[in-house]
Amino acid sequence: MTGGVDTVPELAVVIPAYDARTTLPTQLAALLAQRPPWPWEVLVCDNGSTDGTAALVDDWAATRMPELRLVDASARCGPSAARNIGVGEARAPRIAFCDADDQVGDGWVLAVRHALDEHEFVAGPFEGSVLNEGAGSAVSWTAQTEALTVKPFLPQFVTAGSGNMGVLRAVFEEVGGFDEGARTAEDDDFCLRVQLCGHELVFVPEILLHVRRRDGLWRVCRQAYAYGAGERRLLHRYQEFVEQGAGQAPTTVAADGAAAVGSDPVRRAARRLAQVLSRGARRIGRALRRAVRVRRPGDLADVGWRVSWSLGWRLTRIDPALPRVSSTDPRTLHAGAGR
Structure with a gap:
């Protein structure tokens, strides 16, 4: 259900995307399969793709998913910028984030909405087998499967991946969104600033995400190096x-x-x-x-x-x-x- 033109959505799902034409349909299909009984919006924030991602989103919006909207997020580079631009275009008071190469679990949309009715800032677990069965050179582990992450040098806080996160819009705006100067660990940085402003980050097991790992040794090593630099x-x-x-x-x-x-x-x-x-x-x-x-x-x-x-x-x-x-x-x- 999407409501009328003037109806304010109750939840906005923000998806940063860059050259995501091959993986994005999996994510959109998972969201479409759990369309909620209240107005919502799904924003794919295209960060300058050249592979036809924008055309794919336009086609889905026109033929099967009217709540879907393409956002031109190419003015500034990086997933942080794409998310920030997407939230700026969203109309809902509750914001949920997922990525273009993953797949939300069954009941994800309702779970995020219900969690944000009780808490200001939430995140859920990652599941690593569904999207990685054919991976040949991916790492063998998945982070954030049973609890939030604790940095060894900041044990008084918890952090979560931005690919499975929900936050009230007012809280997001209070901290100015994601740090666009960070190429990795921008989600950790966001979590830390939100907590320092006095808002608790709550782990909600029902908000399940199937995550796609990097496959290929070179891609794994590049990502790991960037993550180490981000830390x-x-x-x-x-x-x-x-x-x-x-x-x-x-x-x-x-x-x-x-x-x-x-x-x-x-x-x-x-x-x-x-x-x-x-x-x-x-x-x-x-x-x-x-x-x-x-x-x-x-x-x-x-x-x-x-x-x-x-x-x-x-x-x-x-x-x-x-x-x-x-x-x-x-x-x-x-x-x-x-x-």
Whole structure:
């Protein structure tokens, strides 16, 4: 059900897309199969595709899915920009995010809507077998299958992948959306800023997403290197909260800039940070030892991921001018401060 022209949708599903013509139909079909009994909208935000993605969306909208809308998101590059532009075009007070190469699980639309009626910010689990049965050189694991992610250097927070996430529009706008200066870990950065503004991120098992892993050793290694670099960028931006130490409840920043939780002893923070920085070297060593006993392409992909992630972490050099998030300056919680 889509409602009339003037009906305000109750949920907007925002899908960033770049050259997604081959995978997007799977995602759209999964959404269409669970059309809700209330007005909604599905926005595919085309980030400059050249493979006919836009034409595919127009065809689906005209022939089978009137709630579907193509958004030209080519003005700025990257998935963060595509999502931000999509939310700017959406009309609903509740926003759900999924990706063009994945597949939402049965009941996903209703589950996100119901979750956002109870919570401000939600995420669900990833499932890794449905879309990867024929993969030859993909990694053997799937993240976020049973719980949210905890960064080792920021254990007082949780994070989630943007491919399976829902948030109230007001909360999204409060933090300025996703940081368009981040090429990876932009979803982690978003989660951290939302929590620092005082909004809880809640894990909802019913919001299930079937995720498509990268296949092919080179693609796996490129993604892993970028992810390692993204983690290094996070460490820089949230250095103040790293130094607060482990075991604290999430620190929130009040409107006047006051932090709600104080810092742990410097010695404890320094020890924790040293452990994080040394993890990359140990991971490379373990991965190289495993490389001599790989038995299948997936084993090699696992090794390639660990080595490449560690290289991305260790070799990435962060511009000292990159803005840090600060408990004394609430403006740094806005995505525009990181661009």
